[in-house]
Amino acid sequence: MKQLWLTAKLDIVESLRARWFQIYTLVFGGIVALLFLFGLTESRVLGFIGLSRLLVTYIQLTMAILPIFVLITTVRSVAGDREAGVFEYLLSLPVSLAAWFWGKIVGRYVVIFTPVFLAMLGAVLWALVVGIDVPWGMFGYYTALLAAMAACFLGIGMLISAVARGTDVAQGAAFLVWLTLLLFLDLILLGVMIQGKVAPEVAVLIALANPLQVFRTAALALFDPQLIVLGPSAYVILDLFGLPGYKVFALFYPTAIGLGAASLGYFLFRKGDLP
Amino acid sequence: MIRFDKVAKTFRRARVLDGIDLEVGLGERVALIGSNGAGKTTLIRCLLGEYTHEGSVTIDGRSPRQERTAVLGNIGFVPQLPPPLRMPVGQLINFAASLCGSNPQRILDIARRLGLALDDASGAGGIMSRQFVRLSGGMKQKLLIAIALGRDAKVLVLDEPAANLDPEARKIFFELLAERAEAVTMLISSHRLNEVSALVNRVVELDMGKVVLDDRVADDVSLSGKLACRISVKRVEPALAKALGSWNFTGSGDGLEWRGEVAGPDRLRFIGMTSRYIALISDISLKEMDGGVGEKVGASGTAVQ
Numbered sequence: 001m002k003q004l005w006l007t008a009k010l011d012i013v014e015s016l017r018a019r020w021f022q023i024y025t026l027v028f029g030g031i032v033a034l035l036f037l038f039g040l041t042e043s044r045v046l047g048f049i050g051l052s053r054l055l056v057t058y059i060q061l062t063m064a065i066l067p068i069f070v071l072i073t074t075v076r077s078v079a080g081d082r083e084a085g086v087f088e089y090l091l092s093l094p095v096s097l098a099a100w101f102w103g104k105i106v107g108r109y110v111v112i113f114t115p116v117f118l119a120m121l122g123a124v125l126w127a128l129v130v131g132i133d134v135p136w137g138m139f140g141y142y143t144a145l146l147a148a149m150a151a152c153f154l155g156i157g158m159l160i161s162a163v164a165r166g167t168d169v170a171q172g173a174a175f176l177v178w179l180t181l182l183l184f185l186d187l188i189l190l191g192v193m194i195q196g197k198v199a200p201e202v203a204v205l206i207a208l209a210n211p212l213q214v215f216r217t218a219a220l221a222l223f224d225p226q227l228i229v230l231g232p233s234a235y236v237i238l239d240l241f242g243l244p245g246y247k248v249f250a251l252f253y254p255t256a257i258g259l260g261a262a263s264l265g266y267f268l269f270r271k272g273d274l275p
Numbered sequence: 276m277i278r279f280d281k282v283a284k285t286f287r288r289a290r291v292l293d294g295i296d297l298e299v300g301l302g303e304r305v306a307l308i309g310s311n312g313a314g315k316t317t318l319i320r321c322l323l324g325e326y327t328h329e330g331s332v333t334i335d336g337r338s339p340r341q342e343r344t345a346v347l348g349n350i351g352f353v354p355q356l357p358p359p360l361r362m363p364v365g366q367l368i369n370f371a372a373s374l375c376g377s378n379p380q381r382i383l384d385i386a387r388r389l390g391l392a393l394d395d396a397s398g399a400g401g402i403m404s405r406q407f408v409r410l411s412g413g414m415k416q417k418l419l420i421a422i423a424l425g426r427d428a429k430v431l432v433l434d435e436p437a438a439n440l441d442p443e444a445r446k447i448f449f450e451l452l453a454e455r456a457e458a459v460t461m462l463i464s465s466h467r468l469n470e471v472s473a474l475v476n477r478v479v480e481l482d483m484g485k486v487v488l489d490d491r492v493a494d495d496v497s498l499s500g501k502l503a504c505r506i507s508v509k510r511v512e513p514a515l516a517k518a519l520g521s522w523n524f525t526g527s528g529d530g531l532e533w534r535g536e537v538a539g540p541d542r543l544r545f546i547g548m549t550s551r552y553i554a555l556i557s558d559i560s561l562k563e564m565d566g567g568v569g570e571k572v573g574a575s576g577t578a579v580q
Binding site: 086096 | 320323324325326327343344345346347348350352354356357358359360361362363366370371373374375406419432
């Protein structure tokens, strides 16, 4: 356990000094700052008032940015470290492979989740200071959703890093994964269904299997409990899970994908050449 | 102690190690030499349990792959190329010491002996809070050596360990190795034998993944020995003065005579340096300082008794 925490701490320190982390923090902090600057908390659109509108916008933007950011930075730094000889040296020290791999994941998780969460927390604290209503339920669920999203894409990133040996290949693969998930969002599926080439049940199943779509739907469900914007597929989702069930599914399913991908990544890492 | 049994490694279709059989006993200092692509680094990575391979590698009967923490706790490793770590030097030392179960103070002491200014009372010039990647090549090398030697390692795996060190640091490095020569096994990798010949008592040469030479060498050179050196030159030459200055030699007032000390294992490197200015040198002598046999080196650069 000590080795795991040492490795996690090491990864945190390394990441804090990396340029990608500074840009990453700036992006999410900047989003919140810009949302305040553009007066989103003052506007009243479709019944959103106060901080709820800001949180909804923030989570939508985060869902667009965080997956690709996490995927690319994870594979770049892990595969890059391997290429640059960091693995050769640090893995010559007496650290178990499990502690090394999972310690890296823990450290990386802290580094990617903290700025995203702190940006949202900052918005909440500011709202408290200036007397804007804070939707605590929404804040809590969005925090959990962000945590699940970070776990999901970190796990996928670590799996890609374990499979792809070079930085270029790893980066290309990460981009391809993100692009595939993006292509199977509901709008594309809707188009396929309209053309009548895929059964509607299959299209909905694919959408439910896509973690990006799961996050999107769960985020929508907080302010649109009937999921009206999703059209007929909302019936399938609500019949299958019910709203509370879907909200729980949206947290556990992507986390399970992340853990599964990370476990497979660890298995491959342990079996193959380390540096 | 270390046993390679029919070790083979193939990358795609390239067979980098081809059935290596090798045994290295306690106290042996082995030079692992060979050209680029001979398989030296791959063999070292197999020894460190970093590569999967055919055959078996054991250290005291234990596999570095299967029993990583137990086996690697006894191995000190200095890579040829320092890793580009962004963490501060202090954290790297603490990290390595924590994993190895050693006292960071031991690492710090060795680093100081090698000439690293780790901390400065004024707060300036110390390197403890500087990023490892921002250090000079020599400083990185010294720190990695200090980490490898700052614990009770039974095996030292050194990949071109003295390549980036200045003469003074090399002298201390040889002393540090001498202090442990009886208790540890050393595997020193290098492209060229003359870089490490004075450090070892056995030479293993690899070529195309096979052992093509396995020979004992005369072990007369003391790792901690020093040679008193005197050089007379025909005329003052700034380039030679600078080169001798880097070896901590002091010149006479007119700059025609130079005196200094050379570490025993460094004699070949020193003679190599002086050979570049051989036309300027009128007289040169090297004498063992602990009462050994003195050497007189002629202008051709070959040693004569």
